[in-house]
Amino acid sequence: MAGDEPLPRGAFDAFQTITTRWHDNDLYGHVNNVTYYAWFDTAVNRFLIEDGGLDIYNGPVIAYVVSSGCEYYRSVAYPEPVEVGLRVERLGNSSVTWGIGVFGGHDSRPLAQGRFVHVFVNRATDEPTRIPGPLREAIERLGA
Numbered sequence: 001m002a003g004d005e006p007l008p009r010g011a012f013d014a015f016q017t018i019t020t021r022w023h024d025n026d027l028y029g030h031v032n033n034v035t036y037y038a039w040f041d042t043a044v045n046r047f048l049i050e051d052g053g054l055d056i057y058n059g060p061v062i063a064y065v066v067s068s069g070c071e072y073y074r075s076v077a078y079p080e081p082v083e084v085g086l087r088v089e090r091l092g093n094s095s096v097t098w099g100i101g102v103f104g105g106h107d108s109r110p111l112a113q114g115r116f117v118h119v120f121v122n123r124a125t126d127e128p129t130r131i132p133g134p135l136r137e138a139i140e141r142l143g144a
Helices: 033-052 133-140
Strands: 014-018 061-072 082-091 095-104 112-122
Touching (some): 033 082, 033 095, 033 112
Antiparallel strands (some): 014 082, 061 112, 095 112
C-alpha cells in the first residue's frame, strides 16, 4: 500500500460516521494515529454486526485482525466528525481483506487509507473456519 495513490470516496461501498472525541487529539493538536485503527475496527465490526448478523457475544464464529496498515494523508482534529468507508479487497474462504478510507466532511480525498485482514475462527477451537453464509453474503455485497 505504501506509495499507492489514495482512493477517492467513490471507491468505497459502505460508510459509517464517527464522531471524534476530545481525548482523540494528541499533544500536536490532531487525532493520534492509533485512533484511526480504532475507527477501522469500529466501522468493520459495526458493518458485520448490523449487515451480517455477527453475534460478538455468543456466536460460534468470531473474527481476528491478523494484519493491518495505514497511510496518512492529512490530519483531522476534534471536534470534526469523520466518515469511514469500507471496501473488500480480497475475500477468501476464512478471511477478508478490508480496504478502509477515512474522510472528513464531504471531501473526495481521504484523510487516511488503510487495510486490515480478518480471519474468521471457530470460537470454541480458535481454528480458522469458513465465513458463515449471512456474513459472506453481506461482505459480497461490498463488491468482493
